[in-house]
Amino acid sequence: xxxxxxxxxxxxxxxxxxxxxxxxxxxxxxxxxxxxxxxxxxxxxxxxxxxxxxxxxxxxxxxxxx
Numbered sequence: 819x820x821x822x823x824x825x826x827x828x829x830x831x832x833x834x835x836x837x838x839x840x841x842x843x844x845x846x847x848x849x850x851x852x853x854x855x856x857x858x859x860x861x862x863x864x865x866x867x868x869x870x871x872x873x874x875x876x877x878x879x880x881x882x883x884x
Contacts, residue, residue, distance in 0.1 A: 830845060839845040 834845045
């Protein structure tokens with residue numbers, strides 16, 4: 819899908835240099851990927867405090883070879 823947008827050239831150049839991208843398209847796609855990934859990670863924070871922990875749970879016991 820072709821899309822025309824005006825980008826900050828300085829910021830785009832810096833992103834391309836830092837990320838080792840050769841094209842603007844690569845840089846924009848990588849930025850979008852990282853943005854989506856970060857936003858999805860932030861959703862996990864909504865679960866803090868909603869899960870009850872079992873004080874008797876022994877995670878080391880599960881490591882034992884049976």
